[in-house]
Amino acid sequence: MSLVVQKYGGTSVADIERIRNVAKRVASTYDRGDDVVVILSAMAGVTDNLIQMAHEVTSSPERRELDVLLATGEQTTSALLAMMLQSMKYPAQSLLGYQAEVITDCSFGNARIVDIGAKRIKALLKDRNIVVVAGFQGCDPNGNITTLGRGGSDTSAVAIAATLKADVCEIYTDVDGVYTADPNICKKARKIDKISYDEMLNMASLGAKVLQIRSVGFAKKYNVPVHVRSSFNEEEGTMVVNENFGMEALIVTAVTHDKDQARITLKKVPDQPGVAEKIFSPIAESGIIVDMIIQNTRAGGQTDLTFTVPKADFAKALEIEAKIAKEIGAEDVFGDKNIAKVSVIGVGMKNHSGVATTMFGALARANINIMMISTSEIRISCVIEENYTELAVRVLHTAFGLDKEE
């Protein structure tokens, strides 16, 4: 007998018929003799509709109240699934975030889980109930409703699985698992059977579409085996686990791309101590996340500094830097929205040299110019011209031997 935590995303509970499908899956797990805790998202589109409604009220809805509003989405699906299971004669009960004691900090809209009591979950499981927990929501120590940010239900699921020491946390979604590249771009992309937490963490752009990246950090910290799979078929999906599992001897596990990038360059920045802080602290203060930073030293005590930001923040960042440039005496500021980032990711890199060479060579042979490079222990990323994104993904996928057999 196992303890299984199953999380179903918005497309899996998009309407009553799909909730019925989820109920059947849950029931068949329960019939196997397993204990089941189900974590649910809101119906697909509902959270966006609620946000839209809040924006009809005011352009900047207060975050505490927005969380109260958004929490209704998961409350709805949880009640409906519990009802559905009961109508099928299964003992089931729904629990909201505060009832499951998902205690978070007070950061409304993007709260962090600090503790999960789970007394009621455990008591219900002991009596062989199916427990349905509303995902995405928790409560702060004062009893206010909080939400965990986009995709927060994944984090709810992994955190509850960690608390209960579940045997597996199954994340049900509308895709079959994690792929070696985006299958829409790369027809030869293969489903990955096993992937390490670290690789998954590095796949933000690709992986985040199937699994909230924060939840992976949680899974890694508490060593929760995560199974990403489809709720629309019976196929095994992708296991996200610790890397000491005898992984396939691949150097690179996946190729990812991210078009949501824009580049800003400050030219001829006086090369003085403290200048980088002056450039980046106003950016950070306005909540813009900087990804890559490259600094080239020039002659004459000057340097060129280039960094990337999300496309949505490009105009704001450029405006901020135009002001900064004047203050610090940089010669010019310019930017470029037509860029993309392609990355190769793999824990195998740790023990292999020549990965960078292979990557640069493959891009060069396809006449793709590399604008910026950044590396981590298990990832190499290149910024290229946006037009070349799909081509780059395909040539890298082939170059690292990831293409599926014809």
Add this chain to the structure above:
Amino acid sequence: MSLVVQKYGGTSVADIERIRNVAKRVASTYDRGDDVVVILSAMAGVTDNLIQMAHEVTSSPERRELDVLLATGEQTTSALLAMMLQSMKYPAQSLLGYQAEVITDCSFGNARIVDIGAKRIKALLKDRNIVVVAGFQGCDPNGNITTLGRGGSDTSAVAIAATLKADVCEIYTDVDGVYTADPNICKKARKIDKISYDEMLNMASLGAKVLQIRSVGFAKKYNVPVHVRSSFNEEEGTMVVNENFGMEALIVTAVTHDKDQARITLKKVPDQPGVAEKIFSPIAESGIIVDMIIQNTRAGGQTDLTFTVPKADFAKALEIEAKIAKEIGAEDVFGDKNIAKVSVIGVGMKNHSGVATTMFGALARANINIMMISTSEIRISCVIEENYTELAVRVLHTAFGLDKEE
């Protein structure tokens, strides 16, 4: 400075624009220097939609889960109003049933309030916040969400007003107040300025359209002055108060009618001890509410017994009684759905004789046959043929001097 509890019904918060209108009303009360607690219903139609959704899942949704589902309606409007007030720069916070410590029994779907803690409400008021409380919902001692039944937001409002010892509980709705008769039927109906709790309690059929009857019992018990008024204009509505307020010297305050009645007669019932129990306990056990009961003694140790039930329960009640009739040896069972009940209500009756005579005479002059009569201290009700309902209301309204001046 007063403490004002304001409750806004579903039509008053039916969309964002109407919520904006509510926010303006609340703000103007606050600006007057009063403390304000607002109780909200769900948007008009939302509760019905949620029930509909539950019935797509199963014909008999489990009541605990149905309450979890239904509670989202008031959660939504409360968050939206709090946001709206904040966007208008008023300090406001929403509280759900459990956050406002509205403690109920465990009767899901029709819970009774047993206690209101209101610690958070009081703390928020102390800091001059506008407190927005989700109506209709509470929680049982185990922390499960409960709902208070149809129109339960009125009871939420009155109970919270009683707990806070509010100066007034304003019930905002889409009509101007309580009328001497249904204005759709009786063009000469007048708005009642003041009405006693007892009269209001006796006006279930007419009054319940503007105020949940249970809330009136609560108001009476705790002596909460209730002001029923429209959220769409600035007119004074109807005050529901204790009767020792120097009321107008009217004998009859209102004429009500109720078409939701059906009549069942058991003919030649053996007149033995215990027979009434045999007839009525299976009806009660199946949850059907019997209104009037009339028993006529016949010669020969037999009796005819007639009673009324809601039209929706007619078929079921008839079926039950057909079985009972055989068991107890009654000669026949028959029923009639084409009946209605008209009533005259007034605390003035206590000190006046001749009210019944006036009523029967007025109906007789209009050639309306009286099938059943029942009386209480402040009410006389007659069951008549349904077709005559409107006519009966009008002649009674005139007979008791209730018509407004032309």
